[in-house]
Amino acid sequence: MDSTTVVQLREHVRKKRPLIHHITNIVVSNFTANGVLSLGASPVMAYAIEEVEEIAQAADALVLNMGTMTSQSVEAMKLAASSAEKAGVPIVLDPVGVGASSYRTSVGKRIVEDFDTSVVRGNVAEIANLIGESTFIRGVDAPDDAKNKENLAIRAAKKLNTVIVVTGEEDIITDGEKVSRIENGDPMLTQVTGTGCLLTSVIAAFISTHPNSLEATTAAVAFYGIAAECAAESIKEDLKGPGHYQIALIDALHMTTNEEIEKRCSINT
Amino acid sequence: MDSTTVVQLREHVRKKRPLIHHITNIVVSNFTANGVLSLGASPVMAYAIEEVEEIAQAADALVLNMGTMTSQSVEAMKLAASSAEKAGVPIVLDPVGVGASSYRTSVGKRIVEDFDTSVVRGNVAEIANLIGESTFIRGVDAPDDAKNKENLAIRAAKKLNTVIVVTGEEDIITDGEKVSRIENGDPMLTQVTGTGCLLTSVIAAFISTHPNSLEATTAAVAFYGIAAECAAESIKEDLKGPGHYQIALIDALHMTTNEEIEKRCSINT
Amino acid sequence: MDSTTVVQLREHVRKKRPLIHHITNIVVSNFTANGVLSLGASPVMAYAIEEVEEIAQAADALVLNMGTMTSQSVEAMKLAASSAEKAGVPIVLDPVGVGASSYRTSVGKRIVEDFDTSVVRGNVAEIANLIGESTFIRGVDAPDDAKNKENLAIRAAKKLNTVIVVTGEEDIITDGEKVSRIENGDPMLTQVTGTGCLLTSVIAAFISTHPNSLEATTAAVAFYGIAAECAAESIKEDLKGPGHYQIALIDALHMTTNEEIEKRCSINT
Numbered sequence: 111m112d113s114t115t116v117v118q119l120r121e122h123v124r125k126k127r128p129l130i131h132h133i134t135n136i137v138v139s140n141f142t143a144n145g146v147l148s149l150g151a152s153p154v155m156a157y158a159i160e161e162v163e164e165i166a167q168a169a170d171a172l173v174l175n176m177g178t179m180t181s182q183s184v185e186a187m188k189l190a191a192s193s194a195e196k197a198g199v200p201i202v203l204d205p206v207g208v209g210a211s212s213y214r215t216s217v218g219k220r221i222v223e224d225f226d227t228s229v230v231r232g233n234v235a236e237i238a239n240l241i242g243e244s245t246f247i248r249g250v251d252a253p254d255d256a257k258n259k260e261n262l263a264i265r266a267a268k269k270l271n272t273v274i275v276v277t278g279e280e281d282i283i284t285d286g287e288k289v290s291r292i293e294n295g296d297p298m299l300t301q302v303t304g305t306g307c308l309l310t311s312v313i314a315a316f317i318s319t320h321p322n323s324l325e326a327t328t329a330a331v332a333f334y335g336i337a338a339e340c341a342a343e344s345i346k347e348d349l350k351g352p353g354h355y356q357i358a359l360i361d362a363l364h365m366t367t368n369e370e371i372e373k374r375c376s377i378n379t
Numbered sequence: 380m381d382s383t384t385v386v387q388l389r390e391h392v393r394k395k396r397p398l399i400h401h402i403t404n405i406v407v408s409n410f411t412a413n414g415v416l417s418l419g420a421s422p423v424m425a426y427a428i429e430e431v432e433e434i435a436q437a438a439d440a441l442v443l444n445m446g447t448m449t450s451q452s453v454e455a456m457k458l459a460a461s462s463a464e465k466a467g468v469p470i471v472l473d474p475v476g477v478g479a480s481s482y483r484t485s486v487g488k489r490i491v492e493d494f495d496t497s498v499v500r501g502n503v504a505e506i507a508n509l510i511g512e513s514t515f516i517r518g519v520d521a522p523d524d525a526k527n528k529e530n531l532a533i534r535a536a537k538k539l540n541t542v543i544v545v546t547g548e549e550d551i552i553t554d555g556e557k558v559s560r561i562e563n564g565d566p567m568l569t570q571v572t573g574t575g576c577l578l579t580s581v582i583a584a585f586i587s588t589h590p591n592s593l594e595a596t597t598a599a600v601a602f603y604g605i606a607a608e609c610a611a612e613s614i615k616e617d618l619k620g621p622g623h624y625q626i627a628l629i630d631a632l633h634m635t636t637n638e639e640i641e642k643r644c645s646i647n648t
Numbered sequence: 649m650d651s652t653t654v655v656q657l658r659e660h661v662r663k664k665r666p667l668i669h670h671i672t673n674i675v676v677s678n679f680t681a682n683g684v685l686s687l688g689a690s691p692v693m694a695y696a697i698e699e700v701e702e703i704a705q706a707a708d709a710l711v712l713n714m715g716t717m718t719s720q721s722v723e724a725m726k727l728a729a730s731s732a733e734k735a736g737v738p739i740v741l742d743p744v745g746v747g748a749s750s751y752r753t754s755v756g757k758r759i760v761e762d763f764d765t766s767v768v769r770g771n772v773a774e775i776a777n778l779i780g781e782s783t784f785i786r787g788v789d790a791p792d793d794a795k796n797k798e799n800l801a802i803r804a805a806k807k808l809n810t811v812i813v814v815t816g817e818e819d820i821i822t823d824g825e826k827v828s829r830i831e832n833g834d835p836m837l838t839q840v841t842g843t844g845c846l847l848t849s850v851i852a853a854f855i856s857t858h859p860n861s862l863e864a865t866t867a868a869v870a871f872y873g874i875a876a877e878c879a880a881e882s883i884k885e886d887l888k889g890p891g892h893y894q895i896a897l898i899d900a901l902h903m904t905t906n907e908e909i910e911k912r913c914s915i916n917t
Contacts, residue, residue: 135693136405136674136677136693137677137678137681137693138678139405139406139447139678140406140407140408140409140410140572140573140678141678143406143572143573144571144572144621144622144625147570147571147572147621148570148620148621148622153572154476154479155404155405155406155446155447156447156476156479156480156483157447157449158448158449158450158482158483159449159450160450160480160482161479161480161481161482161483164479164480164481164482165479165480168479177693178677178693178694178695179696180695180696180697180720181696181697181698182449207692207694210692210694210699210702210703210706211694211698211699211702211703212699212702213696213698213699213702214694214696214699301685301686301902302682302685303678303681303682303685303691304678304681349903350899351686351898351899351900351902351903352682352685352686352898352899352902353682353686353894353895353896353897353898353899354895354896354899356622356682356895356898357622357623357625357626357895358622358623359622360620360621360622360625361619361620361621361622361623362620364570364620364621365618365620405674408674408675408716409675409676409677409678409679409841409842412675412841412842413840413841413890413891413894416839416840416841416890417839417889417890417891422841423745423748424673424674424675424715424716425716425745425748425749425752426716426718427717427718427719427751427752428718428719429719429749429751430748430749430750430751430752433748433749433750433751434748434749437748451718625891626891626892626894626895627891627892628891629889629890629891629894630888630889630890630891630892631889633839633889633890634887634889
């Protein structure tokens with residue numbers, strides 16, 4: 111896959127303006143909604159048990175994010191996922207912090223067992239814990255382990271029968287057979303909360319407007335990494351920090367040009 | 380009404396610093412609180428069943444926003460609204476997403492039936508669904524329908540016996556008799572989540588410090604639209620996007636001068 | 649204590665990167681998480697009854713913030729606090745709005761009675777209400793009462809057997825014996841929601857990496873005030889308002905240099 115596909119799929123999102131139903135965490139709600147809007151998609155956050163089935167089946171994709179989950183939001187996630195599945199709406203899971211508590215791990219495992227996710231995105235520790243390969247996890251940020259990362263992603267994709275994205279310095283995307291590595295991105299992403307969560311939503315927008323989940327996910331991860339680079343460049347000369355980077359990243363999801371995509375795109379397959 | 384009234388009522392808000400009790404949605408909580416503070420009012424977000432009656436009756440206005448409602452927050456809304464009503468505290472409703480699920484529609488209808496709202500602000504689809512005139516609604520953003528908008532607003536105001544604000548490219552404000560149209564505003568407002576929600580809070584601040592709800596609401600909508608224009612102008616030369624616009628809008632609620640209000644104010648009655 | 653200690657303790661935080669478990673309010677979650685990250689610590693927000701004990705005992709400090717509490721989050725706070733106490737994890741309480749409702753006051757009192765907090769940070773009205781000396785409180789912002797503030801802080805520290813921070817134009821820190829007064833800070837802090845909440849988290853990060861809570865708290869308050877000054881200076885020439893100040897403050901927690909700390913530090917003991 112090359113930059114032309116990234117450009118095309120990003121344009122598809124903008125034209126189709128897919129509705130992305132989120133059951134997500136409190137910390138990143140505003141950032142995610144603004145990022146999704148800036149990308150050109152339409153976010154809806156709705157959590158009530160009484161309505162999530164109706165909202166999910168009318169959406170173009172469903173994002174389940176476990177960040178600040180409670181038993182109530184887990185119940186809403188299950189209802190929404192079941193409804194999405196019946197309606198053919200793709201489900202993207204962000205297993206935030208799986209491994210940080212046994213409850214969190216069991217909820218994550220239950221979701222991937224009970225529902226057909228199209229994509230699961232997490233860091234090394236989250237993906238490892240999700241498939242029962244427990245690894246040290248501290249908070250929601252885990253150390254990269256470059257050499258085992260790709261094999262972990264492949265095992266997870268095969269076991270869970272889904273596209274897996276393992277993010278870190280290099281991002282791995284695989285369906286268990288084909289593997290892509292993305293070198294786009296910027297270290298500033300680690301200094302802002304919810305940048306992984308927002309990527310998950312960007313993936314949801316891309317896969318909702320393209321028939322091939324693996325290709326759409328790869329394009330989404332590349333586009334997001336490129337936007338992250340453009341954002342870093344935009345604040346560099348003013349010597350700004352993570353506060354401004356958060357804002358610049360939102361801007362970049364809207365303003366990154368096709369020329370930047372073509373110039374910066376670094377996908378290895 | 381002209382710009383002089385807008386200037387005066389905005390000054391009233393700053394001097395009286397009204398306390399606005401919000402039961403609002405998770406996505407916009409921080410943005411709303413900062414916008415209300417920047418305007419010169421005092422936001423309080425409190426949701427516990429055990430305390431909302433006490434908080435609401437001590438407030439200068441109560442904002443009910445249905446964005447990420449659950450059965451619990453709906454229960455809190457009802458208790459707060461009942462208490463506000465008894466204490467003579469004006470209630471402003473933002474029926475976010477009414478029409479997007481049957482639960483949401485029924486909750487919205489119940490609130491306007493059971494409580495005396497001073498103002499209800501929504502887009503075309505939300506207001507239409509609230510009075511049982513269902514319209515296609517996709518997410519929380521609905522297509523404008525300019526020619527029917529004014530009549531819809533009048534019907535809603537009469538049926539619900541409240542001031543209605545229908546926002547869109549042009550904003551309509553009516554009590555069912557008098558109608559104002561506001562042309563202030565900026566397209567960037569549609570690229571940031573919660574700009575409608577924040578307007579609802581600005582309206583609450585204005586009506587809490589002025590005896591005439593229709594006039595105060597009109598001034599609030601005009602002021603907000605003017606601030607939105609100033610915010611757009613402030614980021615234009617730096618070629619910034621929706622991330623920076625969100626920040627610039629918060630700034631503008633504080634920094635918009637009386638001269639800008641007089642220069643830009645566009646109220647048609 | 650002088651600026652050298654502030655510099656050292658800030659470096660400790662950066663090196664140790666403590667994990668700060670928050671049970672905090674909806675309004676400030678994103679701002680707090682980004683502020684803590686920018687400081688160099690690692691925030692985790694987790695609220696589920698089923699997991700808070702496990703998360704709290706593995707953390708380096710626990711922050712309890714009462715802002716948008718409900719009976720559910722209060723239950724989570726108690727479980728987390730009990731677990732933290734057993735594991736020797738320091739607890740920092742932010743009694744947001746205590747005095748604004750009888751429920752809120754009773755919850756605040758219960759927490760300080762039932763658990764050993766290391767530090768409690770609030771404004772005059774919150775601290776007064778927490779120890780049963782009710783004072784007029786309007787919203788969450790209370791008027792300063794400079795001459796009584798220090799005595800109030802000492803009484804509270806003795807009664808609750810904890811370090812007390814009373815913030816305002818001047819900040820008071822005391823363990824009931826020693827008293828420090830910090831003159832650092834900027835009036836812009838009052839125009840952004842959650843700046844007090846974020847200070848509470850900064851205090852948690854400092855005390856989690858230093859054996860002396862009083863000293864660590866004093867250093868944290870001074871550092872935060874200095875960062876607030878640097879943030880104000882960074883937006884002054886561009887004539888920006890509270891929206892940009894929020895972002896600049898996040899930046900400043902990362903970018904404030906040791907030279908700025910040495911130049912600006914104003915601690916009176």
